Amino acid sequence: ITMVAGWQLATVIAALSLATRSHGHAHRIAAARRWAAFALLGAATLVAAVVLLGVAHAHAHAGVWSWELDALARVTAPRSMQALGFVLVLITVATTLPLLGLQAPLVGICVSGPTPIVAMLLGVGMPLGVLLLQRVALPMFPLVTGEWADPLAAVAVVGAIYAALVCWGE
Secondary structure: OOHHHHHHHHHHHHHHHHHHOOOOOHHHHHHHHHHHHHHHHHHHHHHHHHHHHHHOOOOOHHOOOOOHHHHOOOOOOOOHHHHHHHHHHHHHHHHOOOHHHHHHHHHHHHHHOHHHHHHHHHHHHHHHHHHHHHHHHHHHHHHHHHHHHHHHHHHHHHHHHHHHHHHHHH
């Protein structure tokens, strides 16, 4: 979780550095700022999910707080808390996967941005989003995971079809 939160903050810094290196390209500066705000939302929701797990650990262990991932994974949070945590992680994942129309600024960055920054945003950000969903969200929120299996599969199918159509168009 710390690695993914650090990645989200690094993405914001990369997008802001892209904006400062734009040298008068107003559309690239605006796109980088919008992307940074979007990525910062993902980082904030991920930190909120970690705090939520810490609160669940404190309630389960007589007020003793722990931030160790293994200790947090052994705690079964109440159902409502699991639902909130899972939604927070889904928001984080949505900021890293360009499957939704919410990431229009990413197009402006990818079209005119420097290759290393584009590779970092796409080549590392998307796999970390999937890793976060698969390795963190599903095991840590088991009561909610079964309910979200069909909607997540539907989003995966839509994403695969969308990616195929975009590739075909290119």
